Amino acid sequence: MEINLRRSLHRELNQREIFPFIGVYDVFSASIAAKYYDGIFISGFSFAASHYGLPDIGFIAWSDIVAFVQRVRTILPHHYLLVDIDDGYVDSDVACHVVSLLESIGADAVIIEDQKRPRRCGHFDGKQLLELDEFLEKLRKVLATRRELFVVARTDAADVEEILRRTQAFAEAGADAILADGIKDLEVIRKIKMQIDKPLVFNQIAGGKSPPCSLEELKEVGVAIVNYSTPCLFAAQSAIEDTMKRLRENDGRLEKKRVGVKDCTALLNQNLENRDASGGRSHRL
Template identity: 25%
Template sequence: MKTFADKRTTFNKLLTAPEILSMAVAPDALAARVAESVGFKAVFCAGYATSASTLALPDRGILDFGQMLHKLREIVAAVSVPVFADADTGYGDTENVARTVRSFEAAGAAGLFIEDQVWPKRCGHMAGKSVVPAEELAAKIQAAVAARKHQDFLIMSRTDARQVNGLQDALDRSKLYRQAGADIVFVEAPQSVDELKTIAQTFPETPLMSNMIEDGDTPLLTAKQLQDIGFSFTVHPNALTYAHAYADRELLSELATTGKTAKSRAHMIAFNDFNHFVGLEKLNALEAEYAPEKMTSFIE
């Protein structure tokens, strides 16, 4: 079984490999297990998906530290691949940031990002955002770096200043965050391919993340296109959440209307296949191994 340290080492290697790392945000442990099974080498635990799956509410700062940490633990426990985590604004001041880092690291995350929005924050592609002074997040980055126990636990800075103050301010802030100790830089919501190129040119030696959101402000590019521009990894934050909601609505509409799932059946996994996927045989074998009748041999 891979240790948390093993997963962090793996994530570091993936991040510095020539090929870009493509990650899906998993709304829950089952989605994370599916992502791993189809070949994703790492998964992401993020606020938008967690707020939707846990509270059925938008990404508007309603989800709290405890709920995010609980979801992270569930996802980490479900997969053997690294899990990177969204820590919003750090859930408070620098002392809270230190606590967040210690808690997320202990839960098994490969790293986390913190952002410079004013709380309550909102999804990076929603209107109406505002940002704190850059020095505030720089101090949080320093606190995060100081709080981690292992250097392989990576700290990423995220700035939402592009929509608020323009690209240059976002770049200047990210330079400050990098100087404060951020291992990875994330400029949220660039609005053109040229802006993506400018970000990559500004940070040629720094691991960079891109965010590919359906119907968002950033052009949707393939992983290869982003790799060619200079990005280290790309994340698909909402794809699974939107697909889940669509599938739920289609199936439940049919069920409510017709009383059965005949039309949707072709898009559902089979009973035995699902039980195999979630490890029923392993649990049955474990139960048999420690069945009372078998254990009597140890006490007679």
């Protein structure tokens, strides 16, 4: 039988002190991350890099992200999927359409932000914000459109007072959780937690503006969900660079690796079994 996905995620948040989501860049990386974590984050930064080879400044087409989520859901029928949908792809009607499609293929949650175009990664300078009323109108339409989907409202404001103003407004509009991105000081998280009674999301990205934190440290300041944007992408970049360098240095002779063709095929066969076991169903049973 089909379950209520939003209640399911709320129940998990009630049962867990903190819930990590691992950012992936393609279906293969998702299948590896899924061996260790049951929360998978469909990262905009990672997808832009993998699918287009371009920076995360607004190139993602909503149809591409929907197709990607559907492929991930097919091989991971029982994992929680949190999807970055940027600003909802500019237009409120498009945002609502994308939310409906993602929910229909089994996504559990989305993150929608208050940036305007041209957008930037949340940990870079030069971000521009929509007027608060304009974003709230979009957010309310998305909340009215979704059935059970869990909606995280994200602000990219840098000024602490503006962060507090916007997060309060997002909570009052009915967002299920709140994310303030690019936070440099965890005391800001404490301040947000004091003024709103909603789950707080914290974004971790290597080399970003926010300090690297353990789950225990984030739990202590009131964070409920941690999304790791790029661990798989950055690990792949480093490993591929090292492998290509050694291949060139070794005159094209392959080195014996921890992973070989049998190991890789075993993972792919497991994905095939997961797909067949799910019977093509999008939602967890």
